[in-house]
């Protein structure tokens with residue numbers, strides 16, 4: 201796969217505060233990269249360095265195209281977009297088209313983003329989800345090869361978020377647009393990103409696929425939750441290190457789920473069984489030095 205961006209040993213400090221330290225990775229053409237990390241981990245600083253708003257103190261960020269014309273090739277959608285609320289959707293689209301000298305087909309784009317019925321509506325009348333879809337559409341009008349999206353679905357309800365995901369998938373598939381996004385929603389990253397970068401206190405804690413991250417950090421452990429048919433047999437669960445949960449439920453963490461399940465069926469008889477694989481959230485918490493206890497509380501590892 202051809203690289204479109206190469207980031208080498210990038211570091212950035214604000215005063216004596218290190219925001220980024222020795223960040224290196226490549227982005228392939230047409231890839232979706234998800235950047236995650238706790239508040240203050242350095243996500244926005246990294247995007248700002250990539251889009252030339254900040255200069256790194258050290259290291260290089262190179263694009264396949266000439267950096268002098270960077271903004272002809274990239275689109276940037278930062279955390280909060282502001283639009284003149286009295287403008288009509290169609291007018292702002294036309295304005296962007298003119299400003300960027302683009303030959304994009306506005307009506308087609310509005311259709312794809314399910315905004316055609318809103319074309320003559322004032323922006324102030326749009327829901328949060330539609331506003332966000334419009335913001336992404338505007339980012340794409342000059343047909344950039346790479347788009348940067350910082351926390352694009354914050355404040356949206358689950359349906360609106362999924363609509364945004366769908367338009368991003370569509371753009372990525374149809375135009376092979378490379379997408380770099382940050383998010384605090386790990387389900388969003390899991391759904392969209394080909395690879396994830398996990399930042400922890402400005403450092404690269406992980407770069408790779410979601411699947412590999414789970415395999416690497418979970419060590420193959422599964423979580424089994426169940427009830428037992430006869431509560432009088434609960435003493436037999438001690439040998440499995442079962443933890444009691446509210447609602448007469450039990451939880452066992454094991455790397456050998458098949459053996460444990462077979463044993464449980466023989467020993468106690470189980471019902472309402474759930475077997476959970478670790479998620480990106482477990483990886484994220486582990487990297488940050490935390491885990492969830494059996495009651496879902498966050499505890500230090």
Ligand SMILES: Nc1ncnc2c1ncn2[C@@H]1O[C@H](COP(=O)(O)OP(=O)(O)OP(=O)(O)O)[C@@H](O)[C@H]1O
Pocket residue numbers: 214217218219237238239240241242243244245246
């Ligand atoms: N312009 C700035 N001046 C001073 N410090 C800054 C500046 N921008 C960021 N920082 C600091 O750099 C660190 C990284 O901030 P950054 O905004 O990149 O984190 P983030 O991962 O995007 O956080 P969030 O999830 O809260 O948006 C933080 O400690 C932040 O306080």
